[in-house]
Amino acid sequence: MKTKLLLIFFLACSISGFSQSYIFGKVKSELGNEIFETIIINTRTDEKVLSDKDGNFMIAAKPSDELRFVKSGYDRFDVRISNENFSKPLDVHLKRVPYLIPEVEIAFQPTGNLKKDSKTLDPPKKVVALNSSLNAYMMTPPSEVGPKLTTPSAFQGQDYSAGHANILGIAKAIFGLVKKKANPLTTANYAETQQFFARIKLELDLSFYTSQGWDEDEIDRFLIYADQTYQLAKKYRNHFNISKISTEMMLAYKEYVKTRKTKS
Structure with missing residues (x-):
C-alpha cells in the first residue's frame, strides 16, 4: 500500500512539474x-x-x-x-493595424545583413516565369528513347551465371529489406524540424511563394501546415529529396489555399 501511495505521489509531482513548463x-x-x-x-x-x-x-x-x-x-x-x-x-x-494602404510602397532600407536583405529583394517577374518554365521542362520525362551501350556478343566473355540463381541479386534484395526494417521512419523532434525548415529555405526555390506576396511569416506558417499535413520532416529530414519535397509542398499549397479561402 505504501509503495502505491509513493508511486502516485511521484507521478503527481512529475505531472505538476511538466505542466509548469508550458x-x-x-x-x-x-x-x-x-x-x-x-x-x-x-x-x-x-x-x-x-x-x-x-x-x-x-x-x-x-x-x-x-x-x-x-x-x-x-x-x-x-x-x-x-x-x-x-x-x-x-x-x-x-490590435488591428490602424491603416493599410497597399498603394503606398515603402522604399527598401537595407539592414547590412546580406542573408536577410536578399530575401527582401524579389527577382523580376520574367526571371520567376523563366525559372518556373525551366523547372517544368527539367521534370518532364524524355519523349525519345536514347541508345543503349551494349557489348557485341562476339566480344562478351562467358556468362557463368546463366542457368543459375543470381546469388548477388538475392543478397542485395535481402540486404535492402533488412536495411529498410532497421531504419524505420521516426517522428522528428523540435530541433530536427527547425533544422529541416531552415534547409528548405536555404536549398529550395521559394520564388513561387514569394511571388504570391508571401513574407517570411506567411512562409513559416505554410511550412508548419505542410509538415503537419504531409509529415515532411519525418520523411525527408535524413534523406533530403528536393524533388519530392517540392512536389508535396505544392500539394500542400493547394489545400492550404482552400483552407485560407474557407476561413476568410
Missing part, C-alpha cells in the same frame, strides 16, 4: 473575437506554434522568456513570462 492561453482581437493561425514565438528558443481555430495555444516556456505574437493585419505583441502565467491561462488581445 504556457496555455488564448489570442483575441480588441472586440473579443478569437484569432486563429496566430504565430506565437518563444524568442529564447525560437520555437513557433500556431493558435487553433478557437484562438487557443500551448508553448513551452520558462520564467522571464519573451513570447511574440504575430498575425497579418495586427500589431505585433510581446509578453514577458512570469511565474503567475503558469497558474492561469494567458489572454492576449491584438
Whole structure:
C-alpha cells in the first residue's frame, strides 16, 4: 500500500512539474473575437506554434522568456513570462493595424545583413516565369528513347551465371529489406524540424511563394501546415529529396489555399 501511495505521489509531482513548463492561453482581437493561425514565438528558443481555430495555444516556456505574437493585419505583441502565467491561462488581445494602404510602397532600407536583405529583394517577374518554365521542362520525362551501350556478343566473355540463381541479386534484395526494417521512419523532434525548415529555405526555390506576396511569416506558417499535413520532416529530414519535397509542398499549397479561402 505504501509503495502505491509513493508511486502516485511521484507521478503527481512529475505531472505538476511538466505542466509548469508550458504556457496555455488564448489570442483575441480588441472586440473579443478569437484569432486563429496566430504565430506565437518563444524568442529564447525560437520555437513557433500556431493558435487553433478557437484562438487557443500551448508553448513551452520558462520564467522571464519573451513570447511574440504575430498575425497579418495586427500589431505585433510581446509578453514577458512570469511565474503567475503558469497558474492561469494567458489572454492576449491584438490590435488591428490602424491603416493599410497597399498603394503606398515603402522604399527598401537595407539592414547590412546580406542573408536577410536578399530575401527582401524579389527577382523580376520574367526571371520567376523563366525559372518556373525551366523547372517544368527539367521534370518532364524524355519523349525519345536514347541508345543503349551494349557489348557485341562476339566480344562478351562467358556468362557463368546463366542457368543459375543470381546469388548477388538475392543478397542485395535481402540486404535492402533488412536495411529498410532497421531504419524505420521516426517522428522528428523540435530541433530536427527547425533544422529541416531552415534547409528548405536555404536549398529550395521559394520564388513561387514569394511571388504570391508571401513574407517570411506567411512562409513559416505554410511550412508548419505542410509538415503537419504531409509529415515532411519525418520523411525527408535524413534523406533530403528536393524533388519530392517540392512536389508535396505544392500539394500542400493547394489545400492550404482552400483552407485560407474557407476561413476568410
